[in-house]
Structure formats: C-alpha cells, structure tokens
Amino acid sequence: MAALSNKSDQEIKDLLDEYGIKHGPVVDTTRPLYEKKLKEAMAKAKVTVTKPSPDRTFYREDQEEVTYVTCQTPVRSEGPSGDGKPYMRSRPEYSERDRVDDKPYSRPEYSERNRVDDKPYSRPEYSERNRVDDKPYSRPEYSEIDRVDDKPYSRSKLEYRERDRVDDKPYSRSKPEYRERDRVDDKLYSRSRPEYSSGRQYIDEPHVYNTPSSSSSYSKPTPVMKSGGVVKKENTTSSGRLIPLWIQFLVFLIVAGFLYFIFTNMESAESSPFNKIQ
Amino acid sequence: MSSTSQKHKEFVAEPMGEKPVNALAGIGEVLGKRLEEKGFDKAYVVLGQFLVLKKDEELFRDWLKDTCGANVKQQGDCYGCLREWCDSFL
Numbered sequence: 179m180a181a182l183s184n185k186s187d188q189e190i191k192d193l194l195d196e197y198g199i200k201h202g203p204v205v206d207t208t209r210p211l212y213e214k215k216l217k218e219a220m221a222k223a224k225v226t227v228t229k230p231s232p233d234r235t236f237y238r239e240d241q242e243e244v245t246y247v248t249c250q251t252p253v254r255s256e257g258p259s260g261d262g263k264p265y266m267r268s269r270p271e272y273s274e275r276d277r278v279d280d281k282p283y284s285r286p287e288y289s290e291r292n293r294v295d296d297k298p299y300s301r302p303e304y305s306e307r308n309r310v311d312d313k314p315y316s317r318p319e320y321s322e323i324d325r326v327d328d329k330p331y332s333r334s335k336l337e338y339r340e341r342d343r344v345d346d347k348p349y350s351r352s353k354p355e356y357r358e359r360d361r362v363d364d365k366l367y368s369r370s371r372p373e374y375s376s377g378r379q380y381i382d383e384p385h386v387y388n389t390p391s392s393s394s395s396y397s398k399p400t401p402v403m404k405s406g407g408v409v410k411k412e413n414t415t416s417s418g419r420l421i422p423l424w425i426q427f428l429v430f431l432i433v434a435g436f437l438y439f440i441f442t443n444m445e446s447a448e449s450s451p452f453n454k455i456q
Numbered sequence: 457m458s459s460t461s462q463k464h465k466e467f468v469a470e471p472m473g474e475k476p477v478n479a480l481a482g483i484g485e486v487l488g489k490r491l492e493e494k495g496f497d498k499a500y501v502v503l504g505q506f507l508v509l510k511k512d513e514e515l516f517r518d519w520l521k522d523t524c525g526a527n528v529k530q531q532g533d534c535y536g537c538l539r540e541w542c543d544s545f546l
Contacts, residue, residue: 200510200512200514200515201510201515202508202509202510202512202515203508205508207505207508208505208508208509208519210522211509211515211518211519211522214518214522215518
C-alpha cells in the first residue's frame, strides 16, 4: 500500500470511510490524525485476517438438575403457612433467581424459574409459583422462587445467593404471629412491614426495634412505628446488625440521660431579665 | 455541584475573543506552549480544530493527545470546556 502521506485528501477520506472511521474534513491540521487512525485500522485489519480468533461464546449451560437440598428442620415454628412462609416478601429488587435447578438461565431478571417440578408457569414478577402449600402471604413482587413442593424449602442453591437460607438465618421479622426467624426455609425477606426493623443495620433509636433477631418472640406485634414508611429490607441474616442492639439501647439511654441532666440543671429563666444591678 | 474547575467556568462564561490557548480548561503552561509551537496560539484556533473535527469527542481527544501530549483528564477538561462554550455561543 502506498504511503498514506502520498495520498490526496480525497483518497484519505475514502479510506476513512472504508474503515468506517468517523471523521471530519481532511485539512492540514486533521490530516496527521487521520493518517494515524488509518494506519492503526490497517494494522488491525491485517492482524485479524491472519489470525482468525475463534469466537466462542461460552455460556454456562447449567444443566444442573434441581438438586434440592431439603432443609427441613425438625423444629420449625410453623407459621401460618405450613411451610412457614408467612411473611410476605416484598423485595422489589430481589431476584431470587437461581434456584437450584437453575437452568442455564440467561435471564435478566427472571424470577425463579426452574422449579423442581418445573411448573411451566411464568409469572411476570413474582415467581413464587408453585408453592405447594400455597402460602398465604402475598408477595407483591417478590420473586421468591419456587418452593419445591412442599418442602419447606428445598433448594440447592447453587448460585443461590439468597442469603438466608435454609438454615434459617436469624432473620427477624416482625410478624406478629410469626415468630420465628428460624424458619426452616427461612427466607430472609424483608417484609414490607413498616415497623419491621429487624435487620436494620443502622441505629434507629427512636424506632422500636421489632425484633432483635435473636428474639423469636415478638413482644410488639403491633407496628409501633412505621419507620420511614415501608422498609423493605430484606435482611439477609438475622444478625445482620452492625452494632448490637444492646449497644444501641445503651447509647440511647445515655443520650436521653444526658439531655435530662442538662434539662434539670438549667437555670430557670428570670422573669425579668432587666433587673437593675444593685 | 458541578465538577468543573474555575478555569472552565470562566472560559464558558463569555465569548473567548482573543484569549490565549492557556485559558482553555485542561491546558496549562506546558501544553499551551506545545500547542503554540504547532501554530495553535489562540483559543479560537483550537476551537477551529474542534469544529473541524465535528465536535466529536474521541477525535478531539486523540488529536489533543497527538498534538500536545495531553493526558486523559486534560483531554476531557478541554473537550468539556469547548463543548460547553459552543453550546452557549455557537
């Protein structure tokens, strides 16, 4: 190929178009830039011609059959639902997808699909499908995937990153009637309970903690305070607090005590600040 | 809060007139000198180049790098400055 610098502007322009390089007019000041670009493009073209790269897209065809690990804990506080999923999970973005049987999924946000029994249903956003026992909870958009079928939760989460799984992470939810965290299948889902504050990592002193994840029995069934509206937090683990609860209480008491101390020690305001100094 | 520098703000606030090439954001003394040696002694000449490159970011960045050796940040600052100036005054 003739030297680029010997070509005319028009030829350079044609070459640029040929290589699909976006460009402006070829003038004195832009010419060196375009020549350089053409050189790079030519070199690259030559390289690719000589070395055809095998382009294989690998994708993981996980044909893993569903191998559910049924975690059935003998002790399970059966909630309202037989398999104990009384809470409703409202996890907007929770995508519980990869359930055990995870087919070679390539689902952007699919929720739960391959269930063991492979129900052919496809729910737009909630893929809780085949619950055997049909939990009474309503999941707005929860994509809790499939229960295998009346296993309280059997999933072999291979890539299931649902944190709280089977072994019932100490996820505390404020469910009045539901006391447990340790559900067998213990999905850690954040309930869309406004007052639920378990699993909150932040110290929220004024809020009533509904459940220190460790306490299985809820002392406050009623939503004491809607903390900031519905907090859909799905705590992955019951003990997901950054700062232990007792410390939070302690700090709260200290601050309250301090304020009280200040208050009581304040001098009473004089009725008339303008007393003449004798 | 924008992440543009003071120089940028000053440049895009008014028509560039006869401002030197140093007035461009991203172009300091060293780069300014190199540009001047290549013939780009005023900001409007660089503007001319910017326009000839059709205001394309990649082309302008490459050109700037080749001409005066600007680094990525400097390229970005200069490009942003000129683009914003054009949006306001061109």
